[in-house]
Amino acid sequence: MVVFLVLVTIHEFGHFIVAKKAGVLVPRFAIGFGPPIFRWGKGETEYSLRIFPLGGYVQLAGDMPQDNFFRVGEPLTVRVDEQNQVTELGDEEDISGGVTGTLVRVDTVRTYKIALDTSNGVHEFPIARRAFLINGKERIALAPPDRQMARKPLLARMLIILAGPLMNVFLTIVLFAIVIGSIGMVASPPQVATVLPASPAFAAGMRSGDVIQAVDGRSISNWMQFVAVIEGHPLDRLTVTVERRQLQQTLHITPRKRKDGVGFIGVTPTVTHGVVPAITGGFQQTVSYTQLIYGSFGQLFTHKNAFVKDSAGPVKIVAIISQQARLGLLNLINLTALLSLNLAILNLLPIPPLDGSRLLFLIVELIRGRPIDPRKEYLVHAIGFVLIIALTVFRTYLDVTQLF
Numbered sequence: 001m002v003v004f005l006v007l008v009t010i011h012e013f014g015h016f017i018v019a020k021k022a023g024v025l026v027p028r029f030a031i032g033f034g035p036p037i038f039r040w041g042k043g044e045t046e047y048s049l050r051i052f053p054l055g056g057y058v059q060l061a062g063d064m065p066q067d068n069f070f071r072v073g074e075p076l077t078v079r080v081d082e083q084n085q086v087t088e089l090g091d092e093e094d095i096s097g098g099v100t101g102t103l104v105r106v107d108t109v110r111t112y113k114i115a116l117d118t119s120n121g122v123h124e125f126p127i128a129r130r131a132f133l134i135n136g137k138e139r140i141a142l143a144p145p146d147r148q149m150a151r152k153p154l155l156a157r158m159l160i161i162l163a164g165p166l167m168n169v170f171l172t173i174v175l176f177a178i179v180i181g182s183i184g185m186v187a188s189p190p191q192v193a194t195v196l197p198a199s200p201a202f203a204a205g206m207r208s209g210d211v212i213q214a215v216d217g218r219s220i221s222n223w224m225q226f227v228a229v230i231e232g233h234p235l236d237r238l239t240v241t242v243e244r245r246q247l248q249q250t251l252h253i254t255p256r257k258r259k260d261g262v263g264f265i266g267v268t269p270t271v272t273h274g275v276v277p278a279i280t281g282g283f284q285q286t287v288s289y290t291q292l293i294y295g296s297f298g299q300l301f302t303h304k305n306a307f308v309k310d311s312a313g314p315v316k317i318v319a320i321i322s323q324q325a326r327l328g329l330l331n332l333i334n335l336t337a338l339l340s341l342n343l344a345i346l347n348l349l350p351i352p353p354l355d356g357s358r359l360l361f362l363i364v365e366l367i368r369g370r371p372i373d374p375r376k377e378y379l380v381h382a383i384g385f386v387l388i389i390a391l392t393v394f395r396t397y398l399d400v401t402q403l404f
Helices: 002-021 154-183 200-204 223-231 275-302 306-310 314-327 329-347 355-368 374-403
Strands: 028-042 045-059 075-080 086-090 099-107 113-118 121-135 138-142 192-195 211-215 238-244 247-253 267-269
Touching: 002 028, 002 045, 002 154, 002 329, 045 138, 075 113, 099 121, 154 275, 154 329, 154 355, 192 200, 200 247, 211 223, 275 329, 355 374
Parallel strands: 086 121
Antiparallel strands: 028 045, 075 086, 075 099, 099 113, 113 121, 121 138, 192 267, 211 238, 238 247
């Protein structure tokens, strides 16, 4: 569960920090869903850890119209400062010593004012730049128009949405780099470290330090490519071009056939260590796994029963994490990197209410030249959220039946 919390926190922090840099007010930063286990306020943001740690959210001011917090015709109490500006709004039992009346109108998008029908008539109050909606123990910061998400430039809003997945990609690169830095990275171009005595490679004249250049005239750029050719040609005579002491040599090797049917020649690769190779390897690993994950997502929609048999929900993922943790720290770090990358790619799918869907709405806005009605967009995301929760519950049920 700690792994989940780390991945979600990193993701939401990406949205949070870029939103703050762009000047968007962030009333809430929540890890998990449902009732809060504990929460605390700092500045204008309420931070909370909630009971269901299967996600999280950063509430961006104006993402949902703030006018929706209020109901015209209902009683409302406000506290005002020396400049007659509203600093707190809520029910009378939550705000003592305030001005109480019936809400006549409210505008948090343009004029940023509120009007109450009190015993002394209708009074209009400007809302202070630092104002809070009080609801019991909750204090929700209200944002003036210039600090609302919808009022920011389109590019800034796109960057805020992309920041979450990009933070997960960054974490993936760092974690892969840690693993590679610990165990080393296979040299590229591929170089032979050791040659087993009495092996096909030794008999053919291959020696430690040889750099593999080509097999049967086909260029070899990495060790995995070399292994794939050898394993795929048991008992076939192969012409291997190597570089030794800056001179090219041609070797003829016939791979032996193992019991499992694949070929082998008895060599091991040279492994390099260092910060730069680790970072480079982390980036390369991230690119490679990104391609594999996108291919896997495609199979979920094109292969029958792929969702049931090949995907994993929260319960199965926790079981896999526990298994990898028992195998060692590096295994756990490697799995965490893969989960982080999966989270980034999943969130970029154009499915409400994921980041990809919100990005799609912004692209539509760019094409149309005007934004989509925020209430309609909010409704689409709300429906998508319900469907995602239903799908998660179903996948969890499958996890339980498959594991137990």
